[in-house]
Amino acid sequence: MELNTKEMEIAYKQSHTQAAFMDLNEGYGVFDTAAQAIVAAHEAFGSLDQKGSTARKTIVEAVKGLCQEFAVAWGRFEIQETGVGRFEHKVEKLQIIPLVQGVESLDNHAMIGDCGVTFEQPVAWGVIGSITPLTHVIPTIAANIINMVAAGNTVVFNPHPNGVRSAILAIRAFNYRIEEVTGLKNVATMVKNPTVESFNELCAHPLVRLLSVTGGPGVVKAALNSGKQALCAGPGNPPVVVDETADLDRAAEQILLGAAYDNNLLCIGEKEIFVVDAVFDLFIAAFKKAGAFQLNDAQMAAMTKVAFLKDKNGNMAVNRDCVGRSPSVLAKLAGFTGVPADCQLLFAVTDADHIFVQEEQMMPVIPVVRVANIDEAISQAKRAEKGCQHSAMIHSHNTLSINRMSRELNTTIFTQNGSCLAGLGIGGEGYLSFTILTNTGQCISTPNVFTRKRRFVSVHAPYAI
Numbered sequence: 001m002e003l004n005t006k007e008m009e010i011a012y013k014q015s016h017t018q019a020a021f022m023d024l025n026e027g028y029g030v031f032d033t034a035a036q037a038i039v040a041a042h043e044a045f046g047s048l049d050q051k052g053s054t055a056r057k058t059i060v061e062a063v064k065g066l067c068q069e070f071a072v073a074w075g076r077f078e079i080q081e082t083g084v085g086r087f088e089h090k091v092e093k094l095q096i097i098p099l100v101q102g103v104e105s106l107d108n109h110a111m112i113g114d115c116g117v118t119f120e121q122p123v124a125w126g127v128i129g130s131i132t133p134l135t136h137v138i139p140t141i142a143a144n145i146i147n148m149v150a151a152g153n154t155v156v157f158n159p160h161p162n163g164v165r166s167a168i169l170a171i172r173a174f175n176y177r178i179e180e181v182t183g184l185k186n187v188a189t190m191v192k193n194p195t196v197e198s199f200n201e202l203c204a205h206p207l208v209r210l211l212s213v214t215g216g217p218g219v220v221k222a223a224l225n226s227g228k229q230a231l232c233a234g235p236g237n238p239p240v241v242v243d244e245t246a247d248l249d250r251a252a253e254q255i256l257l258g259a260a261y262d263n264n265l266l267c268i269g270e271k272e273i274f275v276v277d278a279v280f281d282l283f284i285a286a287f288k289k290a291g292a293f294q295l296n297d298a299q300m301a302a303m304t305k306v307a308f309l310k311d312k313n314g315n316m317a318v319n320r321d322c323v324g325r326s327p328s329v330l331a332k333l334a335g336f337t338g339v340p341a342d343c344q345l346l347f348a349v350t351d352a353d354h355i356f357v358q359e360e361q362m363m364p365v366i367p368v369v370r371v372a373n374i375d376e377a378i379s380q381a382k383r384a385e386k387g388c389q390h391s392a393m394i395h396s397h398n399t400l401s402i403n404r405m406s407r408e409l410n411t412t413i414f415t416q417n418g419s420c421l422a423g424l425g426i427g428g429e430g431y432l433s434f435t436i437l438t439n440t441g442q443c444i445s446t447p448n449v450f451t452r453k454r455r456f457v458s459v460h461a462p463y464a465i
């Protein structure tokens with residue numbers, strides 16, 4: 001993204017504030033050990049509880065405000081540190097943080113009758129241990145603080161080690177501003193050097209009442225085996241189906257928008273396309289017209305060779321050096337030229353068994369599979385989604401097919417005739433979160449999922465049986 005002069009000025013000013021936060025030697029939520037971070041967050045929980053929902057609303061507004069104020073500087077900082085994704089999308093993911101739900105969304109349910117009044121009141125867990133991914137470091141931390149603190153909790157983060165400086169920058173800024181506006185310290189804390197050991201400490205510590213995990217299969221498995229109550233936002237491999245009733249130009253544009261976003265780092269992003277035979281060639285033409293660049297068989301073979309490597313168990317796994325890289329960098333890694341510099345998305349025609357179809361690749365290379373009809377499209381989409389129950393998309397005007405696919409894949413997000421982004425309130429209705437709770441079967445995270453429910457019963461007249 002080219003910045004105009006005004007934006008450059010703002011980024012420059014912000015970088016000074018940013019440096020100030022990085023230079024603070026200690027405090028503002030960043031601790032050497034997990035135990036220190038947990039104890040500090042626990043003390044903050046007591047103080048937050050005393051201050052009530054007004055303070056929680058103030059904190060939510062402070063976090064939302066900072067994300068907008070520092071979007072450009074933090075976006076730049078995060079991409080420089082992590083090296084994955086696209087700058088303009090790092091910025092946008094911070095600018096949209098106001099779409100995350102706060103205190104106003106908490107469920108308050110009253111039952112009124114002859115005996116009196118009963119409320120089911122959402123109450124906090126206490127300290128939540130939160131594990132966050134590399135793919136959106138600051139947006140996930142910000143959205144989690146908003147959801148968790150709105151529900152009355154405080155939080156300790158064990159962020160991804162490769163994004164730790166971005167996490168420190170944001171956590172310090174959030175605590176600095178939260179203290180300024182509420183007087184509360186350490187509402188969100190973190191471990192300065194997050195490791196698997198510090199993750200294990202969070203899991204074992206009695207003051208951590210709940211875990212919230214956003215990441216891939218390894219960390220989800222570790223959290224579910226930890227013995228601690230865990231809400232898990234795990235991996236996906238979102239398929240998209242295009243049938244003969246689709247508006248093909250619109251489908252091509254929307255798929256390109258979603259699959260190219262942040263170099264396909266989004267867990268909700270389109271990862272493989274199944275197109276029915278009747279419109280297959282027309283869709284390919286529309287996809288090219290929208291700006292996707294077609295790889296030939298030799299180029300796709302070279303790309304596959306660099307994009308997937310054998311892991312330590314001998315299984316093929318995505319090469320982390322390719323995750324979130326741009327099309328031109330990927331082409332260079334694969335050893336071919338000819339990809340236009342402004343190209344956002346590469347695609348190739350493959351069969352349904354191809355590793356790019358069956359594995360979550362998180363890079364802007366999308367396979368397109370020809371299927372005979374909608375029956376095969378839905379069954380192959382289901383196979384590729386692998387029961388993650390994460391996200392799926394369809395481009396169709398056949399209500400029976402749309403409903404059937406939504407029921408058969410049974411994903412947490414299902415989008416019809418829009419890009420994956422619409423599923424998180426960007427070009428579609430609804431709220432945002434970067435924590436899509438899949439493995440433990442909930443929903444897109446909101447403050448409510450981070451609450452317990454207390455039934456509060458007020459008896460007006462003793463009932464005579």
Ligand code: NAD
Nearest residue numbers: 132133134159160215216218219233234235236267435436
């Ligand atoms: P990752 O699994 O490598 O890392 C996620 C977090 O878990 C990091 O903080 C990492 O340090 C930690 N971690 C990893 N393995 C661990 C282990 N064995 N024990 C303890 N901690 C461990 O994932 P990533 O590359 O950061 O993010 C991409 C993955 O996360 C993709 O699979 C994507 O689909 C998923 N994701 C899901 C959501 C969602 O809302 N469902 C959101 C973002 C990302």
